[in-house]
Structure formats: structure tokens, C-alpha cells
Amino acid sequence: MDRITKEKVRTFMPTRNPNSYKGSYGSVLLVGGNENMGGAIILAASAAVYSGAGLVTVATHPSNKSALHARLPEAMFVDMTDTNALKQHVEPVDIIVLGPGLGRGEISKNVLQTVYQSVSSHQTLLVDGDGIYLHVNEEVPEPSATLILTPHLGEWRTLTGLSPDDQYDNVNMDHAKKLNAIVVLKKSRTEIYCDEETWENTTGNPSMSTGGMGDALAGMIGGFVPQFDTIKEGVLSAVYLHSYIADDLSLTQYVTLPTKIIEQIPTVMKEFTKDQNRRWI
Numbered sequence: 001m002d003r004i005t006k007e008k009v010r011t012f013m014p015t016r017n018p019n020s021y022k023g024s025y026g027s028v029l030l031v032g033g034n035e036n037m038g039g040a041i042i043l044a045a046s047a048a049v050y051s052g053a054g055l056v057t058v059a060t061h062p063s064n065k066s067a068l069h070a071r072l073p074e075a076m077f078v079d080m081t082d083t084n085a086l087k088q089h090v091e092p093v094d095i096i097v098l099g100p101g102l103g104r105g106e107i108s109k110n111v112l113q114t115v116y117q118s119v120s121s122h123q124t125l126l127v128d129g130d131g132i133y134l135h136v137n138e139e140v141p142e143p144s145a146t147l148i149l150t151p152h153l154g155e156w157r158t159l160t161g162l163s164p165d166d167q168y169d170n171v172n173m174d175h176a177k178k179l180n181a182i183v184v185l186k187k188s189r190t191e192i193y194c195d196e197e198t199w200e201n202t203t204g205n206p207s208m209s210t211g212g213m214g215d216a217l218a219g220m221i222g223g224f225v226p227q228f229d230t231i232k233e234g235v236l237s238a239v240y241l242h243s244y245i246a247d248d249l250s251l252t253q254y255v256t257l258p259t260k261i262i263e264q265i266p267t268v269m270k271e272f273t274k275d276q277n278r279r280w281i
């Protein structure tokens with residue numbers, strides 16, 4: 001298994017072009033957040049914005065609109081219960097992050113169906129949280145986008161039927177291939193199954209064991225993928241830096257809150273870029 005290291009992430013990190021504009025850094029649609037779990041999709045969207053995504057839109061339950069605008073004025077809102085509006089907002093974006101706080105009821109099922117039917121092959125679809133539950137339990141078409149799944153160990157069991165004792169690397173890889181997905185298997189040392197490659201993260205600690213941590217990672221991957229040379233490099237770098245920030249914060253903090261990790265994303269991205277000391281003027 002390859003290890004994701006600081007040196008590798010430094011080589012993956014993109015440099016901003018002086019002649020760029022917001023359209024150069026990717027458009028992300030985050031879909032999730034029912035009446036009770038708006039926080040999950042706000043965390044994911046915040047992580048995407050703080051990761052440098054050019055344009056971020058959130059499709060969520062209308063009851064989350066004010067909270068979203070108050071917490072994250074950089075993001076735009078779409079009512080996820082409006083099927084036509086949702087479809088229209090899926091079509092133009094580079095990547096869709098589906099599932100944080102989505103819930104498992106009728107509205108959530110309809111949202112999942114709409115997104116799966118609307119994506120196309122040039123797009124990336126990341127499915128997390130309740131999206132994974134519905135992916136397994138609903139009759140859904142195989143999405144034509146490149147699929148990324150980000151299960152924790154419980155969700156991996158739901159996806160594969162494997163108990164933690166049966167989760168050997170080669171077995172996990174076979175399941176990732178069957179699912180036709182890049183799999184980010186979240187645990188204390190997160191593993192990534194991508195094409196024929198298997199990667200293990202080298203950062204992370206138990207201060208991260210708190211609700212919303214995976215939602216933040218999903219949004220970070222959503223923000224990274226369109227900015228990096230390859231999907232793999234975006235995924236590996238997001239997984240590494242999410243936990244790298246937590247390792248730094250855990251030196252002084254007993255628990256590292258997702259909101260605190262998100263605040264630090266632009267700082268560590270700068271630290272890891274090649275033109276670290278560059279001033280633009």
C-alpha cells in the first residue's frame with residue numbers, strides 16, 4: 001500500500017494562475033441537509049469554499065436557507081425539493097457532493113434519484129453519509145459520472161456486507177471495482193482505493209472523532225478535485241490535509257471541531273504550495 005506523505009502532497013498542490021478567474025477553480029454543487037441536519041451540508045459547503053472552489057452552490061431543504069446565508073455568504077442556495085431546479089443546477093457543475101445530512105425519507109430518495117439521473121460522464125459525483133445508505137437501499141441507475149464513495153467503516157459494511165474482520169486490502173479493492181468507484185474508506189488511517197492503486201493516509205488522530213468531521217472532508221474533496229491535475233491527486237491531498245490540520249490543532253485542543261479545521265484550510269494550502277512566499281504585487 002502506498003503512503004500519502006507530505007512530500008507527495010506538496011508535488012500535487014496546484015499553483016494559481018495570475019490570469020485566472022473564479023471559473024478557473026471549479027464549480028461545486030453540494031446536495032444534502034434535511035430539516036434536522038442542515039449543519040452537515042453547511043459544513044461540507046464551508047469546506048468547499050475554504051478549499052478554494054471557484055463557485056459553490058448548496059441544494060438543501062428550504063428550512064436551511066437563512067442559516068446557510070448567515071454562516072456562508074459565499075455560497076448560493078437551491079431548494080432541493082424543487083426537482084427541476086435541482087436538475088438544472090446539477091448539469092453545469094464540475095462535481096456534485098451528495099449526501100451529508102440528506103436523511104433517508106421520501107424527499108431524500110427523490111433528490112438522490114434526480115441527481116443520479118442528471119449527472120453526465122464529464123462530471124464527478126461524490127456520495128457520502130445518507131447518500132451511501134440510499135445508494136444501497138434504493139433502485140438507482142448507475143450514474144454516468146466518475147463516482148467517489150466516502151464511507152466510514154459502518155457505511156462500508158452497508159455497501160459491501162463485509163464485517164470489519166473481513167476487510168482486507170485485496171477484498172476492499174475487489175469491492176471498489178465492483179462498485180465502479182474510487183473509495184475513500186474512512187478510519188483512523190484512512191485508505192483510498194483508486195483504479196489499481198491503494199493508498200494509506202499518514203495523518204489523523206482521535207481528536208477528530210466528532211460529528212461533522214466526515215461532512216467537512218466530503219466538502220474538502222469537492223473543493224479540491226476540480227483544482228488538481230487529476231481526481232486521484234485531489235482526493236489524496238484532501239484526505240491528507242484534513243487530518244494534517246487536525247494533527248496540528250490537536251497539539252493544543254482536546255477535540256478538533258470541523259469548523260476549526262475548515263478555517264485552517266487556506267493556511268495549509270498556502271503552506272503546501274510551491275510559491276509559498278510569493279506576493280502577487
Ligand SMILES: NC(=O)C1=CN([C@@H]2O[C@H](COP(=O)(O)OP(=O)(O)OC[C@H]3O[C@@H](n4cnc5c(N)ncnc54)[C@H](O)[C@@H]3O)[C@@H](O)[C@H]2O)[C@@H](O)CC1
Binds near residue numbers: 187215
Ligand atoms: N451536524 C449534523 O447535521 C450532522 C449530520 N450527520 C449526518 O448524519 C447522517 C448519518 O451519519 P452516521 O455516520 O451517523 O450514519 P449511520 O447511522 O449510518 O452510521 C453510524 C453507524 O455505523 C457504525 N459504525 C461502525 N464503524 C463506524 C465508524 N468507524 N465510524 C462511524 N460509525 C461507525 C456505528 O456503530 C453506527 O451504527 C449522515 O448523513 C451524516 O452526514 C453526521 O455527520 C453528524 C453531524
Ligand SMILES: Nc1ncnc2c1ncn2[C@@H]1O[C@H](COP(=O)(O)OP(=O)(O)O)[C@@H](O)[C@H]1O
Binds near residue numbers: 151187189190212
Ligand atoms: N480516531 C481517529 N483517528 C483518525 N481519524 C479519525 C478518527 N476518528 C474519526 N476520524 C476521521 O473523522 C472522519 C469521520 O467521518 P464520519 O464518520 O463520516 O463523520 P460524520 O458523518 O459525523 O461527519 C473521517 O475522516 C475519519 O477518518
Ligand SMILES: [Mg+2]
Binds near residue numbers: 128152214215
Ligand atoms: Mg459521515
